[in-house]
Amino acid sequence: MSAPFPKAADRGLAGCHTCGRVSPVALGRCPRCGSRLHLRKPASIEGTIALMAAAAALYIPSHLLPIMTVMELGAVTHNTIIGGMLTFWRSGAYPIAIVIFTASILIPFLKIAALSWLCAAATGKVHPSPAALGRIYWFTELLGRWSMIDIFVVGIMVSVVQLGNYMTVTPGPGALAFAGVVVLTMFAAMRFEPRLLWDRLDDLPAATPPNPTNPEP
Amino acid sequence: MSSWPKPPGGARHSACHFCDTLHRFSTLEEGMAARCVRCGGLLYQNRPASLARASAFSLAALLLMVPVHAFPFLTMDAATMRRNLTLAGAATSLMEEGAPILGASIILFTIVTPLVLAGGMIYVCLPLMFGRVFPGSFTVAKWMYRSEPWNMVEVFLLGVLVSLLKLAKVADVHFGIGFWAFSGVMLCMAGAVAGIDREELWDRLEVAKP
Numbered sequence: 355m356s357a358p359f360p361k362a363a364d365r366g367l368a369g370c371h372t373c374g375r376v377s378p379v380a381l382g383r384c385p386r387c388g389s390r391l392h393l394r395k396p397a398s399i400e401g402t403i404a405l406m407a408a409a410a411a412l413y414i415p416s417h418l419l420p421i422m423t424v425m426e427l428g429a430v431t432h433n434t435i436i437g438g439m440l441t442f443w444r445s446g447a448y449p450i451a452i453v454i455f456t457a458s459i460l461i462p463f464l465k466i467a468a469l470s471w472l473c474a475a476a477t478g479k480v481h482p483s484p485a486a487l488g489r490i491y492w493f494t495e496l497l498g499r500w501s502m503i504d505i506f507v508v509g510i511m512v513s514v515v516q517l518g519n520y521m522t523v524t525p526g527p528g529a530l531a532f533a534g535v536v537v538l539t540m541f542a543a544m545r546f547e548p549r550l551l552w553d554r555l556d557d558l559p560a561a562t563p564p565n566p567t568n569p570e571p
Numbered sequence: 572m573s574s575w576p577k578p579p580g581g582a583r584h585s586a587c588h589f590c591d592t593l594h595r596f597s598t599l600e601e602g603m604a605a606r607c608v609r610c611g612g613l614l615y616q617n618r619p620a621s622l623a624r625a626s627a628f629s630l631a632a633l634l635l636m637v638p639v640h641a642f643p644f645l646t647m648d649a650a651t652m653r654r655n656l657t658l659a660g661a662a663t664s665l666m667e668e669g670a671p672i673l674g675a676s677i678i679l680f681t682i683v684t685p686l687v688l689a690g691g692m693i694y695v696c697l698p699l700m701f702g703r704v705f706p707g708s709f710t711v712a713k714w715m716y717r718s719e720p721w722n723m724v725e726v727f728l729l730g731v732l733v734s735l736l737k738l739a740k741v742a743d744v745h746f747g748i749g750f751w752a753f754s755g756v757m758l759c760m761a762g763a764v765a766g767i768d769r770e771e772l773w774d775r776l777e778v779a780k781p
Contacts, residue, residue: 359590359592359608359609360592360593361591361592361593362584362586362591362592362593363591365593367584367586367593368586369585369586369587369588369591372713372716373712373713373769373773374585374586374588374615374769374770374773375773376584376585376586376593386709386773386776386777387709387712387713387773388709388713389713438737442736447736450733450736453729453733454733484589484590484610485610485611488589488590488610488612495720498720499720499721499723499726500726500729502676502680502723502726502730503726503729503730503733504730505673505676505677505730506661506677506681506723506726506727506730506731507730507733507734507737508665508673509661509662509664509665509673509674509677509730510644510645510656510661510730510731510734511734511737511738512661512664512665512668512670513654513656513660513661513663513664513665514645514647514654514655514656514734514738515647515654515738515741516654516664517649517650517652517654518652520649520650520652521649521741524668524669525665525668525669525670525673529670529673530670530672530673533672533673533676537676540720540721544720548588548589548590549588549589549590549591551590552589552590552591552592552609552610553591
C-alpha cells in the first residue's frame with residue numbers, strides 16, 4: 355500500500371540510533387559515528403518482553419523482602435518499602451508518603467503494564483493508537499529513574515546510622531531486588547521500538563482511515 | 572549566524588525517531604524546533620549558543636563536584652556521636668555491609684555518569700567552539716548520549732530529603748555544603764543537557780572532522 359507519509363525504511367534508509375544521521379541501511383554502519391544501522395531495533399519485542407518478565411518476577415520479592423534492617427537497642431525490625439511508606443503516612447508526612455508510593459510502587463507497576471500494552475500493540479494483538487501509546491512510552495522513559503530513590507535512601511541510612519550499640523542499619527535483600535526492577539525496566543524501555551506501532555497502523559486495511567488529516571486526495 | 576554549518580554533500584534527511592517518517596532537512600532559525608508532520612515528535616532544534624552553554628554549564632558542574640566530594644551532604648549528631656554523609660561514604664558503607672552491587676550502583680549513577688556527561692561535553696564542545704575536534708571526540712560523544720538516562724543526581728537529592736525526614740526522628744540532622752554543591756551540579760547538568768541538540772552536535776563534529 356502507498357503510505358500517506360514517506361517512511362525512511364521503505365527507501366532502505368535508516369536513521370542512526372546514536373547520531374540521527376539518515377543513511378542507506380546497506381552500509382551496515384553509520385558513516386558519521388560508526389554505530390550499527392538498523393531499520394528497526396533487532397528483536398526489540400522479544401528483548402523487551404524478556405527484560406520486562408525478569409523485572410515483573412523481581413517486583414514481588416522487592417516488596418515482600420526487607421530493604422533494610424534496623425537494630426535499635428538490641429531490637430531488630432525489618433523494613434519493607436510499603437512499611438516505610440505507611441510509617442510516613444501514619445506520622446502525617448503525607449507528601450513524602452505519596453512520593454514513595456509513586457516512585458517505588460506505582461511507577462514500576464505502571465511501567466511494566468505500559469510496556470506490556472506497547473508490546474501487544476506492536477505485535478498487532480490490540481489496536482495500535484501510536485499517538486497515545488507514544489506518549490505513554492515517552493512518559494515511562496522519563497519516569498523510570500525516579501524509582502531509584504528508595505535504593506539511595508537505603509544507602510544513605512546505612513551510611514549515616516552506624517551508632518554502635520545504640521542503633522545500626524544494614525541493607526536487606528529487597529533492596530537488591532528492587533534495584534533490579536528499576537534497571538531492568540529501564541533497559542526494557544530502551545529496547546522497545548516505537549516505530550513498530552506506526553508500522554502496525556500502516557498495515558491496517560485501508561477501510562480505516564490511517565490519519566484524520568490525510569493529505570491524499 | 573542563524574544556523575550551524577551543515578556537512579557538505581549527501582542527502583540531507585531526517586527520520587523521526589518515533590514513527591520513521593522521512594523529512595527533508597531544513598535550516599532553522601535560532602530558537603526554532605522542527606517537529607514530525609505525522610506524530611509531532613521533536614526532530615531537531617536550533618538552540619542559541621548551544622556549544623557555549625553546554626561547555627559553560629559542564630565546566631561549572633565539574634568544578635562543583637569538588638566540594639560535593641570534599642564536604643558532607645548531611646551531618647547527624649546522636650548520642651554523643653557525629654556521622655557525616657558523602658557520596659563515596661554511602662557507597663562504601665553499602666559495600667561493607669554486604670550489598671556491593673548497590674554500592675556500585677550509587678558510584679555509577681551519581682559519580683561516574685555525571686563525570687562522563689560533564690567531562691565529555693567539555694572535551695567535545697569546547698574545542699568545537701573553535702572549529703576543532705579532539706581525538707576520540709566521536710567515541711566520547713557516543714558515550715555521552717549512552718550515559719544520559721543513567722544520570723541520577725536529582726533522584727539522589729530527593730533521596731537525601733527523604734532520609735532527612737526519617738533521621739529527624741532519631742537525631743539532630745543538618746545540611747552540609749555537599750548537599751548544596753550537589754544541588755548546583757544538578758542544575759548545571761540540566762542546563763548543559765538542555766543546551767545542546769543532538770543533530771547540531773553531530774553536524775558540527777562532522778564539519779570540523781579533520
